[in-house]
Amino acid sequence: MSNYSVPEKVGTARLSKIRDLFALCFVLSFCLMSIKPVEAQTLSLEQALQLAIQHDPLLKGNAHRKDRFNAEAEASSYWANPQVSASVQNLPTDGFAFDQEPMTQFKVGLKQQLPRGDENLYSQQKYQVMADQMSVESQARKAWLKREVTLTWLDWVYATRRIGLLDKEKSLLTQLLDFTDSRYSQGVGAAAQQDILQVRLALLSLDDKYVQAYQQKNEARSALSKWFGAPLDDSVSAPLTQSTQDAIEVDAILNDSNLSLSSFLTVVESIEPFSILQHHPEATLLKIQTQIEAQNLNIAREQTKSQWAFEASYGYRQDAQNGASRADFVSLGVQVDLPFFNKSRQDASIAAAASKMSASETDFRLKVNELAANAEVLKSRLSALTERKALYETALIGETQQLSEAELTAYTTDTGDIGDVVNANLKQVQVQDDLLKIDIERARTLASLAYLYLPTHAHFSNKE
Structure with missing residues (x-):
């Protein structure tokens, strides 16, 4: 009996260790389940656009400038301040007595200068147009911000997702290295040391791609933070979903227009750009500038008209020293300048204002042509990119995947080369x-x- 007692104790000890091991695994699994993973906060395109518009200082400045021009428009509608004068006239120097001489009087006068022609009206209209210009400039700024923030955000997303592709490439090469190393160490097939070196070389060249991708990611992240007035928090990352078009979130820039992506593409293809882009904010700003120059031309023409001023005064005289009464004086007067002697200078000012207005009209037409030509280039580029996208999704991706599987199968059966396997995976x-x-x-x-x-679509929608 004593011979079987020792194994019995050993078996009991093993069972105890096994129970302890299971208990430890249970505790560890419970602890791991209780730990909540920390999820990185992603910055969507819609959030980036909202933050950029919210923190843009130029939009806030335009609001103040608009208030300024509205106030100046109201101020320019008023006449110049009346002038009040008071004086003691003809005071004798031998006694400085106010009642000594009959010409001595205390005079109070009032003078009002009138605007030159309709100068005030045109000035008021000019400032009202300038206030409207600030509204259009804010619209142009918002559209420009959306484009620039979107382009920067896309650079950030591309660099981030390219790092994911590099991780996938590294995983494939690492698995291939382990497979090749195992075959070489076991002497299976035609595996050679140069196969291992070739895979390691591919892994080393991958490190340079990582450096470039992380550099592009950091630069895009820094460029994106300038629109928010502060650097992005380290916990904020780009979206990493695998789908392509939906993940890129292009629909976010169409939210304000109530247009779907397909409807927007229909608008782009169906409308002739040279006509619709005349209402683009960039072109509208130049059109408004032409209106401002037209008001400046009207003001220059008003300078050829005479400017009138009316004045009235009251002169008080004290009674004489002997008690004789002295009558007070009332004076009325009119002043007018004569601009006819400076006709050459005024004609030159009018010609300069007219030329400036004509130049603004030319700038408007050049801007419309530039925008329309840019639209045609972008439409052609979009068509080519759509064709390339369809080609990759319907043919190239499937073909390269089949090629990679075929090369790996051939190498496994010793009928292929390791270089072909590496190149197929990289491809x-x-x-x-x-x-x-x-x-x-x-x-x-x-x-x-x-x-x-x-x-421009918003312009026509508002008119409807």
Whole structure:
């Protein structure tokens, strides 16, 4: 009996250790389940646009400038301040007595200068137009902000997702290295040391791609933070979903227009740009500038008209020293300047104002042509990118995946080369990277088209 007692104790000890191990695993699993993972906060395109518009100092400055021009328009409608004068006239120097001489009097006068022609009316209209210009400039600024923030945000998203593709490429190469190293150490097939070195070389070249991608990511992140007035928090990251067009969130820039992406593309394709872009804020600003110059021309023409001033005064005289009564005096007068002697200077001022207005009209036409030509280029680019996107999604991705599987199968059966396997895997990731570039460039093109068409669409929607 004593021979079986020892194994019995050993078995009991093992069971005890096993129970302790299970208990420890249960405790660890419970602890791991109780720990909540820290989720990084992502910054969507819609959030980035809202923050940029909310913190833009130029928009706030335009609001103050608009208030200023409205106040100046009201102030310019009034006449100049009347002038009041008071004087003691003809006071004798031998006695300085106010009742000594009959010419001595205390005189109070009032003078009112009138505007030159309709100068005040044109000045008021000018400032009202300048106030409207601030509103249009704010619209142009918002559209410009949306485009610039979208482009910067897309650069950030591209760099972030490219790092994900590099991680995938690194995982494939690491698995291939382990597989090749195992075959070489076991002497299986035709695996050679140069196969291992070739995979390691591919991994080393991958490090340089990482450096470039992280540099692009950090630069885009820093460029994006300038729109918010402060650096982005370290916990904020770019969206990392795998879908392409929906993940890029191009629809966010269409929110204010109540247009879907398909409806927006229909508007872009159906409307002739040279006509609709005349109402773009950039062109409208030049049109408003022409209106301002027209008011300046009207003001210059009013300078050829005479300026009138009316005055009235009352002179008080004290009674004489012997008690004789002295009558008081009332004076009325009119003043008018004679601008006819400076006709050459006035004609030159009018000609300068007219030339400036004509130059603004020319700038407006040049701006419309520039915007329309840019729209045509973007439409052509979008069409080509859409075709390339369809080609990659329907053919290239599937073909490269089949090629990668075929090369790996051939190498496993000793009928293929390790270089072909590496190149096939790299080609598969490269195609995905190219597709990501196409999606990002397509989104950038849509953002630029939205900058051109959405403000004009809003203009016609408001008119309806």
